Amino acid sequence: MAHDPILAYGALLDEDAADLYEHAPCGYFSATDDGLIVKANATFLGMTGYSREQFLGRIRLLDLLSIGSRILFETHLRPLLRMQGFVREIAVDLVCADRRQIPVLLNATERRQGEMSVLRVTVLDVTERRMYEKELLLARRKAEDAARARSDLIAMVSHDVRAPLGAALTAAAMLEKSTPTPQQMRYIRIVQSSTNQAVTLLNSILDLSALEGGRAILREKPFDVRQLVEQVRAGAELDAARNPALDVRATVDAAVPERLIGDRNKLGQVLTNLLTNAVKFTPSGLVSLIVYAREVSTDTATIECVVTDTGIGIPADRLTHIFEEFTQASDEIAEQYGGTGLGLAISRRLLLLYRSDLQVTSTVGQGTTFSFTLQLPRVAD
Amino acid sequence: MVFAHGFGCDQQMWRLVTPAFEEHYRIVLFDYLGHGGSDVSAYDAARYATLGGYADDVLEICRELDIEHAVFVGHSVSALIGAIAATREPFRFDRLVMIGPSPRYLNDAGYVGGFERADIDGLLDALDSNYLGWSSAMAPVIMGNAERPQLGAELTASFCRTDPEVARQFARVTFLSDNRDDLQRVPVRTLVLQCTDDVIAPRAVGEYVHAQLPDSVLTMLQATGHCPHLSAPDETIAAIKAFLR
Numbered sequence: 001m002a003h004d005p006i007l008a009y010g011a012l013l014d015e016d017a018a019d020l021y022e023h024a025p026c027g028y029f030s031a032t033d034d035g036l037i038v039k040a041n042a043t044f045l046g047m048t049g050y051s052r053e054q055f056l057g058r059i060r061l062l063d064l065l066s067i068g069s070r071i072l073f074e075t076h077l078r079p080l081l082r083m084q085g086f087v088r089e090i091a092v093d094l095v096c097a098d099r100r101q102i103p104v105l106l107n108a109t110e111r112r113q114g115e116m117s118v119l120r121v122t123v124l125d126v127t128e129r130r131m132y133e134k135e136l137l138l139a140r141r142k143a144e145d146a147a148r149a150r151s152d153l154i155a156m157v158s159h160d161v162r163a164p165l166g167a168a169l170t171a172a173a174m175l176e177k178s179t180p181t182p183q184q185m186r187y188i189r190i191v192q193s194s195t196n197q198a199v200t201l202l203n204s205i206l207d208l209s210a211l212e213g214g215r216a217i218l219r220e221k222p223f224d225v226r227q228l229v230e231q232v233r234a235g236a237e238l239d240a241a242r243n244p245a246l247d248v249r250a251t252v253d254a255a256v257p258e259r260l261i262g263d264r265n266k267l268g269q270v271l272t273n274l275l276t277n278a279v280k281f282t283p284s285g286l287v288s289l290i291v292y293a294r295e296v297s298t299d300t301a302t303i304e305c306v307v308t309d310t311g312i313g314i315p316a317d318r319l320t321h322i323f324e325e326f327t328q329a330s331d332e333i334a335e336q337y338g339g340t341g342l343g344l345a346i347s348r349r350l351l352l353l354y355r356s357d358l359q360v361t362s363t364v365g366q367g368t369t370f371s372f373t374l375q376l377p378r379v380a381d
Numbered sequence: 382m383v384f385a386h387g388f389g390c391d392q393q394m395w396r397l398v399t400p401a402f403e404e405h406y407r408i409v410l411f412d413y414l415g416h417g418g419s420d421v422s423a424y425d426a427a428r429y430a431t432l433g434g435y436a437d438d439v440l441e442i443c444r445e446l447d448i449e450h451a452v453f454v455g456h457s458v459s460a461l462i463g464a465i466a467a468t469r470e471p472f473r474f475d476r477l478v479m480i481g482p483s484p485r486y487l488n489d490a491g492y493v494g495g496f497e498r499a500d501i502d503g504l505l506d507a508l509d510s511n512y513l514g515w516s517s518a519m520a521p522v523i524m525g526n527a528e529r530p531q532l533g534a535e536l537t538a539s540f541c542r543t544d545p546e547v548a549r550q551f552a553r554v555t556f557l558s559d560n561r562d563d564l565q566r567v568p569v570r571t572l573v574l575q576c577t578d579d580v581i582a583p584r585a586v587g588e589y590v591h592a593q594l595p596d597s598v599l600t601m602l603q604a605t606g607h608c609p610h611l612s613a614p615d616e617t618i619a620a621i622k623a624f625l626r
Contacts, residue, residue, distance in 0.1 A: 034578075034605055035605075062580060066500075066503050066507075067496065067497075067500035067503055067504075068500055068501070068502070068503020068504035068505070068506060068507045069503065069504075069507050070580050071496075071500070071501075071504045071507075071556070071580075071581060072389075072504060072507040072508065072511070074579075074580055074581050074606060074607040074608075075387065075388050075389030075390070075457070075581065075607065076389040076390075076511075078606055078607065078608055078611070078612075079389070079390050079394055079608055079611055082608070082611045082612060083393070083394075083611070090511060091507065091510035091511050092507060093503065093507070103510070130510070133510070137509075
């Protein structure tokens with residue numbers, strides 16, 4: 001005779017369902033329209049320390065919530081329940097029989113039948129999870145405070161360093177006019193170039209600290225894309241003038257609108273950083289900037305700026321590190337080429353203001369390509 | 382009729398009530414900044430540091446739409462926002478309807494608001510936990526709801542969506558400020574709708590509001606909770622209609 005396991009085990013299986021209700025890993029209860037709790041499983045009673053007699057038909061849902069959670073429930077959850085019939089994973093505090101509070105995640109579903117409704121609620125004890133969450137929040141707050149303190153310090157110190165540097169430059173300029181001997185002139189040039197280097201470094205640090213401290217804001221105005229690109233290209237060409245083996249070119253796709261609305265200075269700073277790097281690390285060949293139109297609508301244009309060089313390239317294992325502050329591809333690079341290692345970090349943070357990011361691909365000995373996309377509003381005709 | 386939503390919600394919470402007034406009134410609905418479909422980027426923490434900033438927004442809407450001698454219906458904190466707006470420009474509203482108002486939530490000497498400072502800190506913690514830890518919980522997924530055909534199918538996913546920072550400040554401004562002095566200055570006839578068993582605005586507070594207002598009617602509703610316009614729309618409509626008649 002055929003043996004039907006479901007029939008044979010029927011009674012046992014039914015018992016399983018009841019057992020699951022009672023001893024499920026989460027608390028479970030049902031409340032009537034006016035919040036009176038009429039059914040609850042053993043897990044919930046164990047969690048809150050109530051006896052079945054104390055609990056059923058005597059306690060209301062709101063009585064179980066801390067006062068803060070009650071306000072949240074009445075102002076947020078009740079309307080949500082009424083409108084959509086359920087709420088999911090709401091963090092509230094339950095008050096136990098001994099007045100102890102435990103943090104829980106609550107799911108509730110409202111079942112309606114005519115004028116009557118029942119609220120079915122599952123409750124998950126998240127004491128440990130909440131502790132972990134609080135630690136994370138605390139750590140984040142501490143980190144943010146530390147970053148702010150550091151950036152304030154940098155801003156203050158930088159200001160104090162800038163004044164004497166300015167004085168040194170002024171003094172050097174005056175010396176230059178006092179008919180120095182050729183040897184004195186050489187010394188003056190050393191003073192000037194070292195001081196200028198220090199000022200550049202200082203400016204970069206200030207930029208970065210403003211960006212880190214969240215003080216940098218976008219100043220968006222209409223600007224001429226081609227004019228900006230030409231200006232950046234001309235600057236890079238001047239940089240490359242010492243190297244006759246290097247060519248600098250820039251192209252803007254014809255589909256890129258003439259005028260877009262954006263922060264011209266910050267965009268210019270990013271492009272200049274990328275081109276200056278490219279020129280620095282390309283002994284011969286070509287550095288090119290191309291601006292592509294990726295998507296142009298009546299209101300906005302998405303453009304992609306791509307800077308490609310035929311330079312020394314970046315080893316694959318260093319690619320992710322080059323965006324870190326004060327980091328260069330290697331110590332030898334830093335020694336040979338100089339620089340602060342801040343340019344890419346700054347560029348990346350500037351682009352973050354536009355929710356954009358720098359992409360990089362590189363082959364050692366063949367060259368590097370940096371690119372980013374921006375969606376900018378068009379100037380209304 | 383201008384309907385103003387309370388803390389934690391947006392204009393969609395009026396959808397069960399407004400149809401009853403459409404025949405005789407022009408209905409004006411809006412979301413406070415940071416709520417529902419509003420433009421969060423226009424939020425200015427300094428402006429909204431007191432309920433006065435919100436009242437100015439209400440008046441700005443009135444100016445823009447040329448609203449004068451209207452009825453203002455405010456739920457919860459909006460009842461007080463309406464009181465301030467009506468005091469600043471009395472010709473805007475001829476009648477106020479306050480649903481579950483409370484001019485001060487904290488207990489004070491000789492005054493029972495219902496809450497202690499620690500309770501409000503608990504609310505702020507609860508807000509933090511929900512917005513920071515489980516933000517999906519506060520961005521509900523609205524789907525076709527066969528059990529609630531009266532809500533219509535077009536209910537959007539923005540229902541009750543509030544910007545976390547805004548919610549935090551609005552909670553502070555709502556639950557920590559003291560607007561008791563504003564009540565005596567309200568220059569128009571006001572209906573105070575008081576629910577049974579409202580933990581946010583207990584009956585004693587409703588009675589206090591009624592006693593302080595120069596010209597008011599207190600109507601006790603059978604409805605329980607803090608949102609009678611959602612839980613008992615018919616009773617709420619009837620009470621407002623009786624007051625406006």
